[in-house]
Amino acid sequence: DAKTTQPPSMDCAEGRAANLPCNHSTISGNEYVYWYRQIHSQGPQYIIHGLKNNETNEMASLIITEDRKSSTLILPHATLRDTAVYYCIVRVITSGTYKYIFGTGTRLKVLA
Amino acid sequence: GAGVSQSPSNKVTEKGKDVELRCDPISGHTALYWYRQSLGQGLEFLIYFQGNSAPDKSGLPSDRFSAERTGGSVSTLTIQRTQQEDSAVYLCASSPLAGGVFTDTQYFGPGTRLTVL
Numbered sequence: 001d002a003k004t005t006q007p008p009s010m011d012c013a014e015g016r017a018a019n020l021p022c023n024h025s026t027i028s029g030n031e032y033v034y035w036y037r038q039i040h041s042q043g044p045q046y047i048i049h050g051l052k053n054n055e056t057n058e059m060a061s062l063i064i065t066e067d068r069k070s071s072t073l074i075l076p077h078a079t080l081r082d083t084a085v086y087y088c089i090v091r092v093i094t095s096g097t098y099k100y101i102f103g104t105g106t107r108l109k110v111l112a
Numbered sequence: 113g114a115g116v117s118q119s120p121s122n123k124v125t126e127k128g129k130d131v132e133l134r135c136d137p138i139s140g141h142t143a144l145y146w147y148r149q150s151l152g153q154g155l156e157f158l159i160y161f162q163g164n165s166a167p168d169k170s171g172l173p174s175d176r177f178s179a180e181r182t183g184g185s186v187s188t189l190t191i192q193r194t195q196q197e198d199s200a201v202y203l204c205a206s207s208p209l210a211g212g213v214f215t216d217t218q219y220f221g222p223g224t225r226l227t228v229l
Contacts, residue, residue, distance in 0.1 A: 036218075043116075043203055043220030044155065087154065099168065100145070100218070102155040 003027065003090040009107040012082075018075040020106050022088030025069045032091045033064060034100065035073045037084040044087065047073065078110045114138065116221035118204050124227045125194055133189045133224045137206030144187050145218060146179055147203045155203065161187065194228045201225050 005023045012018040024033060032051050036044040048055055048062045050071070055062045061074040075082055085105040092099050117136045125131050137144050146158040157171040161181045172178070176194075181187040191198055205218040 043205070043222050044218075045220070046217045049217070094168075094170075098143075098162075098216070099157055099160065099170075100155075101157070102147075104154045 003031075003092070003101045004088045004103045006086075006088050006103055006106045008104065009109070011109050011111055012075075012078045014080060014110055014112050015077055018073075018078040018082065018108060018110070020073040020075075020086050020088075020108065021070065022072070023070045024088070024090050027068055027090055028092070030093065033062070033068075033071050034089040034091055035060070035062065036087045036089060037082075038087065038105070039081075039084045047086075049091075078108075080110050080112060082108065083110045084108060116204055116206050116219050118202075118221040118224050120224060121222065122225045122227075124229065126229050127196060128193055130190065130192045131194055131226065133191075133202050133226070135187045135189070135204030135206075135221060137185065137187070137204070138208075138219055139185075141206035141208050141219070142184070143207040143216065143218075144181055145205045145207070146187070146189050147205070148173075148200045149203060149223070150200045158189070158202075191226075194226075196228045199226055199228045 032049050034049040035047040038044045048057055048060050050062045050064050064071045085107050087102050087105040089100050089102055119134045142163045144161040147155040149155050159179045160168040176192045179189045201223040203223045205220045207216045207218045
C-alpha cells in the first residue's frame with residue numbers, strides 16, 4: 001500500500017543536476033514527505049523532508065507542488081557517489097503512531 | 113558518535129530453526145523501527161517501538177515474528193520456525209522522536225542479511 005510512485009530508474013551525467021520526481025496524490029494534510037537513499041549494501045540514509053514548503057540542505061533541495069500531490073528531489077551537482085536507490089516516503093500517522101511507507105524507489109545512475 | 117549497530121551482520125540458518133537478530137539504537141533515541149528488505153525490493157515496515165508505549169506490530173507478516181525492546185534500548189527481532197521466504201536483509205532504525213514532535217529522522221543500521229536454506 002505504497003503511497004508514493006517513482007520511476008524505477010534514471011541516469012544523470014556527472015556534474016549535472018539530478019531531478020527525481022515522486023507522486024503522492026493521496027497524501028493527507030499532516031503527512032510529511034521524506035527522501036532517503038540507499039547505496040548498495042548499506043542502510044538507507046536520510047536526505048531531506050518537507051511538509052508543504054520547499055526545503056534545502058547541504059545535500060539536496062526538495063520542491064513540493066502547491067497541491068502537495070507530487071514533489072521533486074534535486075541533487076544540484078550529481079557525483080558518481082550519488083549513484084543509489086532514492087526512496088520517496090510518506091510518513092503516515094495511524095492510531096497515534098508513525099509509519100513510513102516505502103515504495104520501490106528510483107535507481108539513479110550517475111554517469112562519468 | 114556511534115550509530116545504529118546490528119548483529120549478526122550475516123546469518124545462515126536451516127529451515128525450521130529459530131533466529132534472533134539484535135539492534136543497538138543510538139543512545140537516547142526513543143523510537144526504534146524494524147524493516148525487512150527482500151532482494152531488489154523496497155523496505156517493508158515490520159514493527160515500531162516508541163518509548164514505553166505498546167509497540168505497533170501491524171507490519172509483522174505472521175505470528176512467527178516477534179520483537180521486544182528491553183529497557184527502552186536494545187531490541188531483538190525473533191523469527192521462529194524460519195521459512196525460505198524469510199530470507200532478506202533486516203534493517204533497524206532509531207529516531208530521536210519525542211512526543212508531540214511531528215518531524216524526525218531515522219538513522220539506519222547496516223542490516224542483518226538472513227539466509228534460510
